[in-house]
Amino acid sequence: MPGRAKRTGDLPTMVGAEAARPLRPKDPRELGGYTLLGRLGEGGMGSVYLARDPKDTLVAVKVIRADLAGEPEFRQRFRSEVERAKQVPPFCTAEVLDADPDHESPYLVVEYVDGPSLSSVVAQRGPLTPANLHGLAIGVATALTAIHGAGVIHRDLKPSNVLLAPGTPKVIDFGIARAVEGQPGNTRTDQLIGTVAYMAPERLDTKARKALTPAADVFAWGAVVAFAGTGRTTFAADSMPAVAVRIMTSDPDLDGLSGPLRELVLAALSKDPADRPTARDLLDRLLTSGPDRALSSGELPRQAAAAAEAGSRFAVVDADPTSMQDPAPRPGGPRWAKPVAVGLGVSTVLLGGLTVALLTGALPLPAGFAADPSASPSPSASASPSPSPSPSPSASPSPSASPSASPSPSVAATPAPYLTDALAEERRWTSRADDPNGATCLFEDKSYVATTLKDWSYLCPGPKDTLTDFRFEVDAALLTKGSCAGVSYRMTAYAGYELRVCQQKITVLRRAQGDPQDGRILRELPLDKELTLGRYQRIGVQGQGAQFRFFLAGKELREIALTDATFAEGRIVIGVDTVGHTGEAPWQVRFRRAAIWASAV
Incomplete structure (x- = not known):
């Protein structure tokens, strides 16, 4: 809720140079040609700064801690982060703009995402409406499909790492990501990196020593969607060990979710990774179910085109490009009489991060537009944007977020751009x-x-x-x-x-x-x-x-x-x-x- 203190490692909710925390005396003022303006956050691996590039554009610069830069393990982890981030299609995350892992103070420069985090939106406004929740589920599943298609496991998907940028959610912070196919990674056996409340059971069972797979991210997807739909941390408990025990032994708290989305979240939260759907399965099933706000007649070709234009080499669109040009759909047109069936289960993967906006009505208003005056939201009802990227995650669980005791007026869902x-x-x-x-x-x-x-x-x-x-x-x-x-x-x-x-x-x-x-x-x-x-x-x-x-x-x-x-x-x-x-x-x-x-x- 507004004014609540944030734990170390969380992103501050702020916008622009004026809102960033002041630089400390020991913070650098310039790095690799970037002018540092303020601190956005810090975590286990280093600090994140708001900066301007030589063209006067705002960017986010993540710098590894000085005391860790000399340690081969941490420098290699940072180098791995850079390589992983470069492999992920930029439409679903903060785009990598520059990096120098070999600098005395290794750094990574990414796009500054000026949008609120999911955690701040839920904390300030409460659970998402069914239509917006379905759209969020699609957007994050789309991002995971692209991330896994790039051969990467995110490993720290959580509400504060989902930014609701104008038109498209962004899944950020690959600071602890590693390749799907590769060595066991840079994490020692006595380390547990991530946010426990969104960790899959196989990551918490150190005795089982199960191999980490993309199914761990699917579990986190289920926990994130449940949080967005209920306003509660799904496996909330009084302590981190108690949270871990609940994840491994208890059923998830999904009160407030219903229908096909509840069933899909429940499947994603299966204890056995083999029982969970893949990210691709999530996306296919979400596109053929949900509130009656899905695709109006003629919009699927537009969605396919939007995915293709994102430039991802992982997008496979089963559609004739000539069908994507006209006629333009108009609001209030006919709905699909049956579930969308254009090869979704065979060869159509809609990997555009803007899926959520085109399908169901975006979450925040697009940049530059105020809310409909008829909604009359109070200033406190609007979530503050949360810049990217987030610092390296803390090991402590995310606190359970709940709506404010004095609810703000509801804000009407914003229709998607056609x-x-x-x-x-x-x-x-x-x-x-x-x-x-x-x-x-x-x-x-x-x-x-x-x-x-x-x-x-x-x-x-x-x-x-x-x-x-x-x-x-x-x-x-x-x-x-x-x-x-x-x-x-x-x-x-x-x-x-x-x-x-x-x-x-x-x-x-x-x-x-x-x-x-x-x-x-x-x-x-x-x-x-x-x-x-x-x-x-x-x-x-x-x-x-x-x-x-x-x-x-x-x-x-x-x-x-x-x-x-x-x-x-x-x-x-x-x-x-x-x-x-x-x-x-x-x-x-x-x-x-x-x-x-x-x-x-």
């Missing part, structure tokens, strides 16, 4: 290079780059869906001076609205006559701080009826919210704009990670 596109390759947005003036829309370096050589707008071809109420998000990086990112919405031909994000100001325009190079300015907002060229900013637009809201880098721009009823529906289009003959050609904007919600909740 369309997501990483913009890493041609899919819903397509290449364009037919402009006589040399303007282009091309895929480069796993991103979508819009370029114009003339001082005017250029639009890139994308989805043709006509929307009324909507939400749209995309990452945009201005590459050259004078370049502006354009997000047009409710567009018909060239008529509609546009949000124009430039280095020094943001403008909202209306193009009533359909001229792409002209428009009436409805709102204009000078920026307090000039946007950095080359740095991604999350841009958001939300429309509900005649009401429009705009977002930048996770914050609502209330100064330019507006009411205008000129256009009731239309397409969403992205592109490049210029501003006042500033700079020189080419003017360029780089886009990635687009998502569309066909509602304004």
Whole structure:
């Protein structure tokens, strides 16, 4: 619950440089070109720092303790962590950006995941709703399928190691992972590394000396899902030894779970690892059962495409790529009349971490969007984000989390985006290079780059869906001076609205006559701080009826919210704009990670 002290090794729930704990006098200020800003946490192997890379992007840096760096066993464990982390597909965990195991102070640099941990969400809001719980179960099973497919056993899956990042849960901290096929590992026989409350019985029975298999992670999956659905630690007891005894001898406490998910959790918590389903089995069964919030007609091809675009070499999609383009599903469409059966048991593995968002309605709201005002949550109801990665785990069990004695107002589940596109390759947005003036829309370096050589707008071809109420998000990086990112919405031909994000100001325009190079300015907002060229900013637009809201880098721009009823529906289009003959050609904007919600909740 809010304000509860955290044990050593848990992630603090905080956001950004301002919230990180101050550096101590003995902490480094710079490491391998990274500027350390504050401490995020620490554990048995070392400390985790919030840092900025040379491009001014926030990252998380895990540094091994100085007194352990000289010990071959611990240095080898850290080296193993780096190798394991590199093998795991990045869509389901914090992406490895850099590492130097041979540095005097060995370190690992990973993506900074700005999202709350499952443990903090449950502690602050209580158990998840059935639909969100099913979505979480799918997301974590998806991650485990990819992790095990990479030949890795996580060994410390627990609620604080599941971050609910926008659009996709991330399973983090491979600090004690090891290869499925390999040597017995770097753990001495007298060591027990991990969090006891989520350990499989075979890990606790030292006399049996059973080989560790991926089934141990499946047991942890069952304990994590049970915690998320009940708000309690499944095998809670007064002491760590008592917890271990309960895991090995007692039935799990699953009061609060029901239906097929309860049966699947119970199977995952089997005492004998041979009786547990595999991660792949979990995923297949979850995709064909659960609340009536599963796939609407036509969405399975989109889900398959989303998994494929994640770039994992482990994704196997049994679908014709040409079927993944159109028509777009609309909210409220027909449900599957029978369980999804597109080769899930044979050759379809949906390994996109964003499975949870596409199938059931994501857990937290996407970055940049506030909750639906009708939900009226209090500030205390929102979980604080928990950065990544977590430090090396403590051996003590996680405390049993329970809802606050004074429950916060419930927060309505957020519908999933009906369309997501990483913009890493041609899919819903397509290449364009037919402009006589040399303007282009091309895929480069796993991103979508819009370029114009003339001082005017250029639009890139994308989805043709006509929307009324909507939400749209995309990452945009201005590459050259004078370049502006354009997000047009409710567009018909060239008529509609546009949000124009430039280095020094943001403008909202209306193009009533359909001229792409002209428009009436409805709102204009000078920026307090000039946007950095080359740095991604999350841009958001939300429309509900005649009401429009705009977002930048996770914050609502209330100064330019507006009411205008000129256009009731239309397409969403992205592109490049210029501003006042500033700079020189080419003017360029780089886009990635687009998502569309066909509602304004």
